[in-house]
Amino acid sequence: MAACSIEDVLAKVEQEEAEKLKSITVHKELDLELDAGNLLAVDKNRVDEREFKRAKKDEFLRALARDNTQLLLNEVWKHPTERVEDVIVVKLPEPSTPLPREKPVPKPKPPTKWEQFAKLKGIQKKKKTNLVWDEVHKEWRRRWGYKRAKDDTKEWLIEVPESADPNEDQFAKRNKAKKERVAKNEFNRLRNIARSQKLKVPGVGLAPAGRQSRSELAQAVGVAKVSTASVGKFQDRLPKEKAPKNAGKKRKFQPNIGDFAGEKQKQLDILKVLGSKKPRLDITRAVNKQMREEDMEAGAKARKGSGKKGRSSHMSGKGKGRKGPKGPKGKPRKQGKR
Known part of the structure; x- marks a missing residue:
């Protein structure tokens, strides 16, 4: 093993400590544009491509961010400081860089009905104190809320x-x-x-107002009548009152308890329909549908034929203005069975 002197060991330790604790002095070709108010630092120095390719990208970017942050902190600590509860606080200056808003500027709220009335009458809002004197307890208490006065x-x-x-x-x-x-x-x-x-407005037409139209009164009466437990089923009507329009039907649900046999049979029928390969055919419904289609076709043919006949008689000038045989005084005659 090669001998190692004490000086070499100490130099190595000092070098490692220096790498851990880098100097607060950072040298840049171009000074950074610093805005301490916004804690913003803009670096316009050119990036060395050779060093960027030679070194690892993460380490290079981390070192660059560390140097720029150090310069920003050096600028921050140049401003006056103060101690607040054992913490040193820096008084930042006003920001000099205008930054765009994340969200649009909020629109002013429209005035309420009371604010409009106060502006019309010239009423000015007076700020009240939060504490008032309570004669009963002989102490100052809050005007509102818990343990308030009076x-x-x-x-x-x-x-x-x-x-x-x-x-x-x-x-x-x-x-x-x-x-x-x-x-x-x-x-x-x-x-x-x-x-x-x-x-x-919630409840418009239901609350009594100074002037109400006929439709609003009818709506209020209809809502009042169906507000009972029977949904207006046993409510009496006025002599000339009409039935309410668009009256909804009360929904019906199957019972949750009891009638287990009917529920079981219903579930079995559903499984039978789902498990069958052949589609379920309702013969009565299909026959009725076919009969309706035939009646509609026959009616369309009849209307078409009667329309042609009327046009031909009109063009020929026969029967113009005649709707049928009439008796004296222009009344239609009564015809018996043939």
């Missing part, structure tokens, strides 16, 4: 108004009124969305 839902006692029924449940009445308010707000929200998308 929360009447936590009261265990409610005063009954003089005009109200003493036996009426005021707690249930309050809960019902709240559900109605929530439903009304949700309906208005959906109606605003539908109006902005130029779609049909």
